[in-house]
Amino acid sequence: MVENVKELLKLHESITHEVYLDNENxxxxxxxxxxxxxxxxxxxxxxxxxxxxxPGWEAFETIMGCFGKISKYMGAKNLEEITFxxxxxxxxxxxxxxxxxxxxxxxxxxxxxxxxxINVLQxxxxxxxxxxSTTKIPVNSEGxxxxxxLKEAIDSQTVLVSIAAVNNEVGTIQPIKEAVDIVKxxxxxxxxxxxxxxxxxxxxxxxxxxGVDMATVSSFKIQGPRGIGAFYLKEGVNLERILEGPIxxxxxxxxxxxxxxxxxxxxxxxxxxxxxxxxxxKLRGLRDKLVDxxxxxxxxxxxxxxxxxxxxxxxxxxxxxxxxxxxxxIELSLKGxxxxxxxxxxxxxxxxxxxxxxxxxxxxxxxxxxxxxxxxSHTEDDISYVLDVLxxxxxxxxGIVGSTGVH
Amino acid sequence: MSRIPLPYxxxxxDLFRNPxxxxxxxxxxxxxxxxNPACGDMITFYLKINEQTQVIEKAQFESYGCAANIxxxxxxxxMIKGLTLEKAWIDITWKKVTDEIGGLPSVKFHCGVxxxxxxxxxxxxxxxxxxxxxxxxxxxxxTFEEKQALEEEELAKTLSKRMKPEAEKQQ
Numbered sequence: 001m002v003e004n005v006k007e008l009l010k011l012h013e014s015i016t017h018e019v020y021l022d023n024e025n026x027x028x029x030x031x032x033x034x035x036x037x038x039x040x041x042x043x044x045x046x047x048x049x050x051x052x053x054x055p056g057w058e059a060f061e062t063i064m065g066c067f068g069k070i071s072k073y074m075g076a077k078n079l080e081e082i083t084f085x086x087x088x089x090x091x092x093x094x095x096x097x098x099x100x101x102x103x104x105x106x107x108x109x110x111x112x113x114x115x116x117x118i119n120v121l122q123x124x125x126x127x128x129x130x131x132x133s134t135t136k137i138p139v140n141s142e143g144x145x146x147x148x149x150l151k152e153a154i155d156s157q158t159v160l161v162s163i164a165a166v167n168n169e170v171g172t173i174q175p176i177k178e179a180v181d182i183v184k185x186x187x188x189x190x191x192x193x194x195x196x197x198x199x200x201x202x203x204x205x206x207x208x209x210x211g212v213d214m215a216t217v218s219s220f221k222i223q224g225p226r227g228i229g230a231f232y233l234k235e236g237v238n239l240e241r242i243l244e245g246p247i248x249x250x251x252x253x254x255x256x257x258x259x260x261x262x263x264x265x266x267x268x269x270x271x272x273x274x275x276x277x278x279x280x281x282k283l284r285g286l287r288d289k290l291v292d293x294x295x296x297x298x299x300x301x302x303x304x305x306x307x308x309x310x311x312x313x314x315x316x317x318x319x320x321x322x323x324x325x326x327x328x329x330i331e332l333s334l335k336g337x338x339x340x341x342x343x344x345x346x347x348x349x350x351x352x353x354x355x356x357x358x359x360x361x362x363x364x365x366x367x368x369x370x371x372x373x374x375x376x377s378h379t380e381d382d383i384s385y386v387l388d389v390l391x392x393x394x395x396x397x398x399g400i401v402g403s404t405g406v407h
Numbered sequence: 408m409s410r411i412p413l414p415y416x417x418x419x420x421d422l423f424r425n426p427x428x429x430x431x432x433x434x435x436x437x438x439x440x441x442x443n444p445a446c447g448d449m450i451t452f453y454l455k456i457n458e459q460t461q462v463i464e465k466a467q468f469e470s471y472g473c474a475a476n477i478x479x480x481x482x483x484x485x486m487i488k489g490l491t492l493e494k495a496w497i498d499i500t501w502k503k504v505t506d507e508i509g510g511l512p513s514v515k516f517h518c519g520v521x522x523x524x525x526x527x528x529x530x531x532x533x534x535x536x537x538x539x540x541x542x543x544x545x546x547x548x549x550t551f552e553e554k555q556a557l558e559e560e561e562l563a564k565t566l567s568k569r570m571k572p573e574a575e576k577q578q
Contacts, residue, residue: 004414011420324447326473330415330423343447343473352447363445363563400477402469403431404451405444 015336019382022340023314023373024168027220029264030377036267037225040260048256050248059259063249066266070230073269074196074217075206083231083252084262088197088218089119091231092162094252095193095214096123098239099160100132106189107157110134113145113174114358115167117195121354124162137163141360142306143172147182154186161190165205165215166198169342169355169371170305171315173203180211191237197221197229201272202280202312213237219261223375224268228261272376279376284313286374286383291316293387298394302365304356316372317342319356319365322405323397328370331397335389342369364405415474418509422478427485432467437536439529441556442521443563448472450480452525454487456533461492468522475515479522482508492530493544499526501552517559524556 020028040046045062047055067079076082085091100110110124114136124134135153137145145163154161161183165176180192193214199205201222207215215232219225233239233252245254272279294316295301302319305311320328325341332339342353343366352366361369374383415423432438432453442449449472455465466484470477483504487495501523505511511519527550534541541547549557 002414004416007417008415008420322471324471324473324476326447327423327477330474334424363447367444367447400426400429400469401471402429402451404440404469405449405471 011334012336015334017382017385018336018338019378019386020338021372021374021386022338023221023223023375024371025340026226027223027375028377029225029268030223030271033224033264033267033271037260037264040263045259048248049259050246059257060249062259063257063262066262067249069266070217070269071232073205073273074200074215074230074232075208075210076232077208077235081232081235083233083250084257084265085229085231085253086227087229088117088195088216088221091216091218091229092117092119092193092195093123094231094239094242095216096120096127096160096162097242098252099191099193099214099237100127100130101240101242102238103159103189103191104130107159108132109155109157109159111137111150111153111158111161111183113137113139113163115139115143115169115172115355116162116164117168117197118354120162120164120195132159139172139358142310143167143170143355143359144306144310145174145179147175147178150179151182151186154183154190156187158183158187158190160193162193162195164195164198165210166196166203166312167305167355168198169315169353170317170359171198171312172305173199173310173312176210176212184211198312198315201269201276202283202314204276207232207234219265219268222268222272223377225261225264228258228265230265280313282376283374286378286380287314287316289380289383290372290374290386291318293383294318294390297387297391302361304359304361304365304369314373314375316374317356317369318372319361319369320394321365321368322401323368323394324401325368325370327397327400328368328393331393332390335393337386337389337393339370339372341367342371343367413512413515415478415512416509418482419474419478419511422481422508423474426477426481428465428467428481428488429469430467431469432465435467437529437533439525439532441525441528441560442472443560444471445563446517446559448476448518448521448559450476450521450525452480452484452522452529454529454533456492458537463487463490463492463495468525472521473515473518475511476518476521478508479504479511479519480525483522483526487526492533493542495526496530496544499523501555517555520552520555521559523552527553528556 045058049060071079191213195216197218200217218229300321304317325343356366435453436456451469453467468480
């Protein structure tokens with residue numbers, strides 16, 4: 001298997017230009033973020049922040065500074081409301097498990113949307129082992145949650161609602177504040193969690209103004225290092241810890257704090273939030289150039305998710321009809337353009353993207369979809385290169401499809 | 408989205424990049440389809456058969472499918488060219504095709520087996536369409552590969568039924 005990968009990589013040797021657009025699944029960490037992190041491995045603050053020596057105190061001071069900055073960027077009231085976790089997955093697991101366990105005597109109902117990230121779908125499903133049931137709120141063809149159905153779903157037994165602020169696949173910006181108001185009016189004791197990983201650094205985000213009790217953000221979704229994320233818990237809300245071990249600076253997550261990653265995440269956040277509006281305008285400009293260019297070059301496309309102000313500025317998701325997505329990701333890779341697809345082709349269960357199906361796309365449209373996210377590190381030249389190679393890649397795959405499946 | 412690594416081997420990659428016998432065949436003796444675009448895999452298989460000798464003179468394919476599906480379809484068309492229907496039916500098995508292609512990631516089984524299912528289906532269809540009695544080597548019962556194709560098509564139907572009826576369609 002590893003030999004195969006070596007051969008696969010050899011096929012890419014002649015690539016002259018590379019454009020990484022799969023920022024949904026990992027990212028390129030800018031050099032200045034790495035430069036900020038590296039000293040914390042061997043030059044300073046390499047101690048455990050809970051211990052009584054200089055490297056420990058240095059680590060403590062550094063981490064506290066990072067708590068402060070991240071709490072400010074998220075709009076939290078104070079830094080105690082922030083917990084660093086290894087990623088979005090862990091923060092979402094923490095939010096759901098810890099809030100359900102803490103309130104199990106009040107009720108056993110969870111409400112989420114149909115288009116939550118897979119980790120939320122899976123952890124809520126797992127909670128059925130503990131007697132919790134989950135209701136999924138439907139979305140419309142642009143991915144917006146049905147607020148009427150949300151209202152109907154909340155009752156005295158509902159302990160938790162979890163709805164992502166921005167959908168990670170189709171970029172829909174949800175009306176979280178309205179959703180929180182609806183939920184709290186119906187049951188003031190219901191806790192509200194939002195996975196804001198795709199909102200952070202892209203749209204104005206303020207957890208206090210939204211009124212949520214819990215929120216998740218992720219480092220690699222804003223060009224930070226992988227392996228670190230942050231969890232917001234509103235002051236006064238009690239959760240039950242889900243992991244045990246020596247507690248350091250954060251009572252919800254045991255273990256030794258990872259200072260370099262926390263510093264990297266904080267630096268990536270700083271870069272995203274300094275000149276925030278200019279950064280967002282850049283993302284939007286690059287994304288629009290990409291989408292407009294693709295629609296100019298090709299026919300039989302579907303744009304997935306909303307257009308305009310209600311869409312995250314970095315997200316482009318397009319279904320290419322008569323073109324199988326997995327084949328297209330490989331064809332594009334051989335040309336140095338890296339994207340992901342909602343195709344099901346690598347699973348025996350044959351499940352294409354649940355988000356695309358939930359917004360009403362038929363299976364063929366989901367299998368032929370590609371997801372691309374631009375970052376502020378991309379250039380106009382990068383987008384031009386993608387537009388140079390994408391049409392011929394699509395046309396080659398469409399040539400293999402030929403008349404198959406055309407009725 | 409998938410999290411399964413897919414280290415395709417060089418043979419698969421070569422056939423994905425340069426598929427052989429690709430395209431619609433206008434003068435095909437028999438055309439068989441296997442799979443369903445809802446499952447992400449569908450193949451059209453074209454055979455030109457010499458009706459005197461029952462030799463496969465030409466085989467072509469079109470594929471709505473992943474790299475594994477494309478490569479497997481391509482290699483099957485090469486393997487059967489010049490074979491009698493009997494030899495193609497008996498010799499061309501899923502195992503033989505995977506050996507020939509140098510193996511596929513296990514998760515790609517259903518994408519690859521479809522090509523063999525399409526071949527077997529085309530051969531059966533030839534006798535059905537010409538109303539020729541099945542020769543002794545052609546079993547009435549579906550082969551393993553035909554069953555796999557049927558299973559995938561059934562699954563597509565089930566999945567399509569489970570789709571949201573209330574979701575409005577977008578243009």
